[in-house]
Amino acid sequence: MAELKKAQRISIDTETTSLNYQQAQLVGISLALETGHAYYLPLAHQDSPNLPLEPTLTALKPILENPAIIKIGQHLKYDRHILNQHHLSLNGTCDDTMLMSYCYNATATRHNLDALADHYLNYQTTTFEDIAGKGSKQLTFDQIPLETAAHYACEDADLTLRLYQYLHSQLQTHPSLNTLYQTLERPLANVLYHIEAQGVKIDPEKLHQQSQEIQTQLTQLEQQAHQHAGQPFNLNSPKQLQHILFDQLNLPILHKTPKGQPSTNEDSLQDLTAHHPLPALILEHRSLAKLKSTYTDKLPHLIDPTTQRIHTSYHQAITSTGRLSSSDPNLQNIPIRSEQGRRIRQAFIAPQGMKILAADYSQIELRIMAHLSNDPALLKAFNTGQDIHSATAAELFNLPQEQLTREHRRKAKAINFGLIYGMSAFGLARQLNISRDEAAHYIDTYFNRYPKVKDYMNTTRQRAKEQGYVETLTGRRLYISDINSKNAQRRQAAERLAINAPMQGSAADIIKKAMLDIDHHYHTDPRLNLIMQVHDELVFEIQTDSIAPLQSDIIQRMQNAHPLNIPLIVEAGIGDNWDEAH
Numbered sequence: 083m084a085e086l087k088k089a090q091r092i093s094i095d096t097e098t099t100s101l102n103y104q105q106a107q108l109v110g111i112s113l114a115l116e117t118g119h120a121y122y123l124p125l126a127h128q129d130s131p132n133l134p135l136e137p138t139l140t141a142l143k144p145i146l147e148n149p150a151i152i153k154i155g156q157h158l159k160y161d162r163h164i165l166n167q168h169h170l171s172l173n174g175t176c177d178d179t180m181l182m183s184y185c186y187n188a189t190a191t192r193h194n195l196d197a198l199a200d201h202y203l204n205y206q207t208t209t210f211e212d213i214a215g216k217g218s219k220q221l222t223f224d225q226i227p228l229e230t231a232a233h234y235a236c237e238d239a240d241l242t243l244r245l246y247q248y249l250h251s252q253l254q255t256h257p258s259l260n261t262l263y264q265t266l267e268r269p270l271a272n273v274l275y276h277i278e279a280q281g282v283k284i285d286p287e288k289l290h291q292q293s294q295e296i297q298t299q300l301t302q303l304e305q306q307a308h309q310h311a312g313q314p315f316n317l318n319s320p321k322q323l324q325h326i327l328f329d330q331l332n333l334p335i336l337h338k339t340p341k342g343q344p345s346t347n348e349d350s351l352q353d354l355t356a357h358h359p360l361p362a363l364i365l366e367h368r369s370l371a372k373l374k375s376t377y378t379d380k381l382p383h384l385i386d387p388t389t390q391r392i393h394t395s396y397h398q399a400i401t402s403t404g405r406l407s408s409s410d411p412n413l414q415n416i417p418i419r420s421e422q423g424r425r426i427r428q429a430f431i432a433p434q435g436m437k438i439l440a441a442d443y444s445q446i447e448l449r450i451m452a453h454l455s456n457d458p459a460l461l462k463a464f465n466t467g468q469d470i471h472s473a474t475a476a477e478l479f480n481l482p483q484e485q486l487t488r489e490h491r492r493k494a495k496a497i498n499f500g501l502i503y504g505m506s507a508f509g510l511a512r513q514l515n516i517s518r519d520e521a522a523h524y525i526d527t528y529f530n531r532y533p534k535v536k537d538y539m540n541t542t543r544q545r546a547k548e549q550g551y552v553e554t555l556t557g558r559r560l561y562i563s564d565i566n567s568k569n570a571q572r573r574q575a576a577e578r579l580a581i582n583a584p585m586q587g588s589a590a591d592i593i594k595k596a597m598l599d600i601d602h603h604y605h606t607d608p609r610l611n612l613i614m615q616v617h618d619e620l621v622f623e624i625q626t627d628s629i630a631p632l633q634s635d636i637i638q639r640m641q642n643a644h645p646l647n648i649p650l651i652v653e654a655g656i657g658d659n660w661d662e663a664h
Contacts, residue, residue, distance in 0.1 A: 091152035093243035103163035112235035120236035130228035149174030182249040184399035185263040258557030281391030286382035404590040427661035440663035441654040443618040457534035464648040477531040504578025546580035554587035596643035
């Protein structure tokens, strides 16, 4: 304690019984003040002596909550949850080596401690499996003998401090990456911590009812599939499906697995739908079965008994573009366009006295494309509030807008979105079910109408080839590993990524900036809770009697999150559940 009180910075790591922050019990805490030296405080080991829990935490409290002492951790958001169970906060500057590494180079390595120590320190860690075993017989940390546990925990705290020193010095030599870390990713971790702790209220009865209805549909689809196959078979068995499709029905083998077997993956089945009705039934069955197992069956079991809410985990350091992902449950993958997906959203409900507010950036990546390319025609369309797909259709088909059909707009939409993902004529032809020549004609016409877009794409490709990375509007570096590959397929995929990554990454950064601004202004305001971030959308609980002023302010803050040379547009809705609000 005497040493801790004098410290300017402390590396801290909690050891627990689970990776799930809602279920985990605190077992011990490790601390390091200088490299090569660390301490382990055992608090809840089963067959070893422990320090008394409450007096130890009471002694630590003024240290951890002293804003003058810098706290350093690896994935510190998790440790915050654990310490919060014991009414301990981490105040002041909290540096996270996982996020430092992610900002420094998102794709150099994975960002867990074992991988970082290996990559940056050339150090092989003692892994959790080394001390606890694996599989069903794996021990929890409170079952690990004290001497083993102490070495493992102290190594974590020590390596975190060493990584901090290395990554801190590296970020100092790259001011834009250091700014990204200091002003965006590090403060965002605290916002995500509060969103996770807040949780989301769901209606388990509605999900249970939907599960039963999906099961009825699955049974019907299975019966139809058996009729088309001319015999019963297991729809979930790739081997049986191969036999039915290619031996019994003699459908063409369009794709093969790495082992040379006829493929029955989603792309293969999609291509086979033109040849027979069975593949479409299989695809529908798979889609519904996945929704049932992932959401309608699983979500009710994730309701926390104490809070009566579900608490997802947001991951900041997984995607290469800066987008957030989430797990347990994965909120990013609930389909938005299907009836079943919308019904799952209906189970995400507002508590009494509140409504759900969903605010969504409209066509943000296309707007970023207009900003980055500075194409006059594209800028004009957005600045004058035109429907961008209709504007593109008018340019492509050389027609006044009043003569455009829904089919014209559909094709223009596919081209608008396809090109920001670097889509080729082949890809566009496949999506629109047209010839490759017709698709190539559309793309040529598009670039004739929007020549600066083509210039931007060419320049971006070239820059990626020269420096190995592209950048977002906030200076995030997106490394493109195969951009100079001799393998044409890999190189072309890398070129598509180079074109899209600045747009997708900039969109991710803009919504993060909006989250920081909204949290800064409403952090202690009981009228508004930010409860979810899903792609380009923020979801809130909002007090019923404060809707008008708060909704207006949220829209303004999101639209002003980052200056572009065209307006950002946010569409917001209110409802008793997420689907109604969306």
